[in-house]
Amino acid sequence: MPRLITLSRAARxxxxxxxxxxxxxxxxxxxTFEGExxxxxxxxxxxxxxxxxxxxxxRVEHIMENAVNKxxxxxxxxxxxxxxxxxxxxxxxxxxxxxxxxxxxHADMVADIQQKLDELAPEAEQTQDRTFSKLKDWFxxxxxxxxxxxxxxxILAREAFLRVMAAQVRILPSxxxxxxxxxxxxxxxxxxGGLALGYGCSNGNCGKCKAKVVSGQVKKICPHDYVLSETxxxxxxxxxxxxxxxxxxxxxxxxxxxxRDIPQQEIDVRVRKIExxxxxxxxxxxxxxxxxxxxFLAGQYLSLKLEGLPAQDCSIASCPCDDMNLQFHIPVIPxxxxxxxxxxxxRSNTVIRITGxxxxxxxxxxxxxxxxxxxxxxxxxxxxxxxxxxxxLDIAENLYLxxxxxxxxxxxxxxxxxxxDDALDNFHYRPLEATDAHSVADLLAEIIAALDAVQELxxxxxxxxxxxxxxxxxxxxxxxxxxxxxxxxxxxxxxx
Ligand code: FES
Numbered sequence: 270m271p272r273l274i275t276l277s278r279a280a281r282x283x284x285x286x287x288x289x290x291x292x293x294x295x296x297x298x299x300x301t302f303e304g305e306x307x308x309x310x311x312x313x314x315x316x317x318x319x320x321x322x323x324x325x326x327x328r329v330e331h332i333m334e335n336a337v338n339k340x341x342x343x344x345x346x347x348x349x350x351x352x353x354x355x356x357x358x359x360x361x362x363x364x365x366x367x368x369x370x371x372x373x374x375h376a377d378m379v380a381d382i383q384q385k386l387d388e389l390a391p392e393a394e395q396t397q398d399r400t401f402s403k404l405k406d407w408f409x410x411x412x413x414x415x416x417x418x419x420x421x422x423x424i425l426a427r428e429a430f431l432r433v434m435a436a437q438v439r440i441l442p443s444x445x446x447x448x449x450x451x452x453x454x455x456x457x458x459x460x461x462g463g464l465a466l467g468y469g470c471s472n473g474n475c476g477k478c479k480a481k482v483v484s485g486q487v488k489k490i491c492p493h494d495y496v497l498s499e500t501x502x503x504x505x506x507x508x509x510x511x512x513x514x515x516x517x518x519x520x521x522x523x524x525x526x527x528x529r530d531i532p533q534q535e536i537d538v539r540v541r542k543i544e545x546x547x548x549x550x551x552x553x554x555x556x557x558x559x560x561x562x563x564x565f566l567a568g569q570y571l572s573l574k575l576e577g578l579p580a581q582d583c584s585i586a587s588c589p590c591d592d593m594n595l596q597f598h599i600p601v602i603p604x605x606x607x608x609x610x611x612x613x614x615x616r617s618n619t620v621i622r623i624t625g626x627x628x629x630x631x632x633x634x635x636x637x638x639x640x641x642x643x644x645x646x647x648x649x650x651x652x653x654x655x656x657x658x659x660x661x662l663d664i665a666e667n668l669y670l671x672x673x674x675x676x677x678x679x680x681x682x683x684x685x686x687x688x689x690d691d692a693l694d695n696f697h698y699r700p701l702e703a704t705d706a707h708s709v710a711d712l713l714a715e716i717i718a719a720l721d722a723v724q725e726l727x728x729x730x731x732x733x734x735x736x737x738x739x740x741x742x743x744x745x746x747x748x749x750x751x752x753x754x755x756x757x758x759x760x761x762x763x764x765x
Contacts, residue, residue, distance in 0.1 A: 273305040274428070277446040278437060280663075282428055283315040286695060288666040291637060304444060349434065350452050356486060356515040357433045382408070436514035440464065441483060441521045452490055455480075455509040455520070461590045463634075463661035465530070467523030471510050471562050471592070478509040478522075485518030528566055528629050536561050538595065540619040543611065545601075546681035550647050551611055552586075553597040555621060562592040563623065567632055567658030568651045568729070570760050571625035573597070573607075581607040582760040584731070585626065586650035588657035595623075598650030598681075600733070600761045608761075630757035632658055633727060638753065639667035640727045641720065643740075645709060646678040648731030648759045653682070655729055656689070665727075666695060671716050673701045673709055673732075709736065710743055717747035724750045733759040 280287045290306070293299045299310050349357070386405050393401035435448040438455055447462030449455065456478050459466045469477035473493025482505040493511040509522065525531050538555040545551050557563050565571075567589055574580040587596040601608045632655055640659060644652040649672055659665055670689075672680055680686070680700045690698040701716075703709040709732075717723055728749055730740055737756045744754060 272308040273302055274308050274311065275305050275437060275439070275446060276301075277448065278428070278431065279306050279311050281431055281448070283311065285315070286666075287663050288637075288695065291664070292666055295637070348451055349436075353436075353452060353488065353513065353515050354433065356488075357436070360486075360516045361429055361432060379412070383412075432517070436485075437517045438514055439517075439519045440466070440524065441519060443524055445524070449514045452513050454490060455487070455512055455514060455518075457510075458513075459509065460592065461661060463590065463658055463663070465525035465566060465589065466509065467525065467530075468510060468564065470560055472560055473508055473511045474560070476508065479506050480509050480520045480522035481505050482507055483519040483521055486515040487512045487518060488515050525564075525566065528569065528627070528631060531564055531566060531569075531626060533625065534563060535622065535624045536563060537620050537622050538563075540621060541594070545612060547679045549601050549678050550681055551599045551601060551608060552681075553583075553599060553611065555595045555597070555623075557593050557595065559593065563595060563626070564592060565589055565626040567654040568630040568755075568757070569626035569628045570630075570651070571597075571623045571627070574622040574624070575607065575610055576620070578606050578610060580624070581605075582627075582762065584628075584630075584651035584654070584757070584760050586653045588654055588661060590658070590661050596650075596653075598647045598653075600647040600759060602761055605761070628757070630655075630729070630731065630755055632662070632729075633755075634662060634664065636727050636753075637664070637666075638725055638727045639669070640665045640729065641669045641671070641716075643671045643673070643713070643716065643728065643730040643732075645673045645703075645730075645732035645736060646675060646759065647761075648733065648757070649680075649682065650759075651731050651757055652729060653685075660689075660693070660696075668693075668696045669720070670696070670698045671701060671712075672698070673703050673712055675703050675705070675709065710739065713740060713743050714747065717744065717749070723748045724753075726753065728754045729757075730754070731757040731759060733761065 274282070276287055276290055280290055290299065293314055294301055294306075298314055299306055348354075386408060389401065390405065393405075435450050437446060437448055438459065439446050440459070445462075445464050447459055447464060449458040453461075456466060456468055456471065467477055469475035471478075473491065473495055476495040476497075479497070479501070487507055489507075489511055490513050491511050493508055495508060497506055497508070509520070536557050538557050540553065541556050542554040543551060544554075563571075565585060568584070570582050570584040572580045573583050581599075583597045583599055585595060586598045587594065599608055599611060601612065630651055642652045642656060652670070652672075656668060656670065659668055670686060672683075672686065674680055683700055686698040686700070689696045701712050703712055720726060726749075728744060730737065730744070732740055737758050741754065741756055745751060
């Protein structure tokens with residue numbers, strides 16, 4: 270039987286991005302069967318030399334860990350615990366035993382056919398049955414060719430090793446996949462993998478992360494107060510925040526398909542740190558309580574309320590894969606009491622009430638197109654959130670970031686952008702400086718001219734008002750498909 274492998278596992282195995290495999294599928298170089306790849310095709314597309322490069326996998330993982338450096342792992346170990354390891358090795362052992370049994374059955378069948386052909390050969394010679402001789406010759410040749418099978422033992426061994434170290438979770442009905450390293454919960458690993466899984470408290474109280482196990486084995490990693498009914502247990506329901514995957518698992522689970530699926534929340538967060546890289550922007554780091562984290566989509570904004578001041582809308586600059594540690598890039602506007610007071614908040618632990626999230630400046634996760642991000646000044650905040658999410662999802666073939674600054678503004682996180690560019694082959698960063706609003710338009714025209722097939726790219730642009738209107742017209746003139754463009758103004762006004 271031909272051996273099939275999921276796209277995510279294939280990408281890990283040969284050390285490339287899923288986007289690169291999807292491109293080869295679209296080009297007809299790799300065939301898929303119900304969403305899975307033929308291992309033989311994979312071997313052909315990625316010659317043994319690449320597969321044998323054992324540093325590749327580690328390199329890709331290292332890059333992802335460092336590049337998306339906001340992902341905060343809990344203090345848990347990266348390695349699965351001994352029970353989980355034992356269960357995975359047992360599952361692999363059972364699979365090996367089944368494969369051996371099947372192999373023996375096939376070998377017996379081949380020997381029987383050989384014997385039958387030998388028995389019938391004299392009779393066929395007498396009757397000069399040419400079809401029989403052709404069949405016998407073909408069978409002898411086919412047997413001889415299987416004496417020197419392609420050496421795929423290396424890739425098979427690596428695949429088995431990966432299965433011991435990380436379990437794969439597949440979510441239905443979306444078909445989204447992610448891996449669980451160590452003994453992380455299914456929910457944590459799903460969020461880190463860029464999925465918008467349904468959840469509430471993250472700690473076993475609300476039951477909103479309930480999901481049904483369709484196949485595979487899970488294990489409870491922490492007790493939970495929420496009580497599943499006997500019927501639910503019988504049907505295979507579990508809480509994803511309190512369970513990990515022991516073997517590869519298929520789950521029926523809820524996922525947010527857009528901003529309308531994200532509930533409105535009100536949370537008191539605490540200021541962890543305030544940075545002011547220059548006079549024009551404040552970077553606010555805030556932390557939610559462990560038991561009340563923020564569920565949001567990358568690129569959305571919140572209303573922030575400091576005591577004694579009107580609320581202010583601010584885009585979230587961090588990734589939903591870390592729902593406790595939030596980051597905001599807040600433009601400093603002279604005369605705006607919010608940014609002025611924030612600049613004076615040097616004490617950590619100041620409480621800010623957040624309400625939201627809102628906005629549709631979110632990633633089109635169904636798009637296979639490469640993505641162009643254009644940020645002007647503090648428009649980098651929500652763009653950063655989208656980039657980190659796109660990296661976690663690992664779908665787009667190429668990510669381009671153009672960060673334009675106007676006079677007196679700086680590329681205040683230019684080092685981070687350069688580190689992404691250095692670490693990821695498919696990430697391309699270009700900082701640009703405009704001398705005034707007109708030169709922003711000139712730079713946009715330059716960007717469009719430098720890109721190939723703009724109509725086949727997705728664009729995400731965030732700029733201070735009133736630029737977005739002009740930018741939309743300019744991009745349309747340059748051939749950008751209106752349906753592939755999402756625009757967002759820098760949130761700098763008081764919440765309405
Ligand atoms: S998220 Fe509340 S119980 Fe899992």
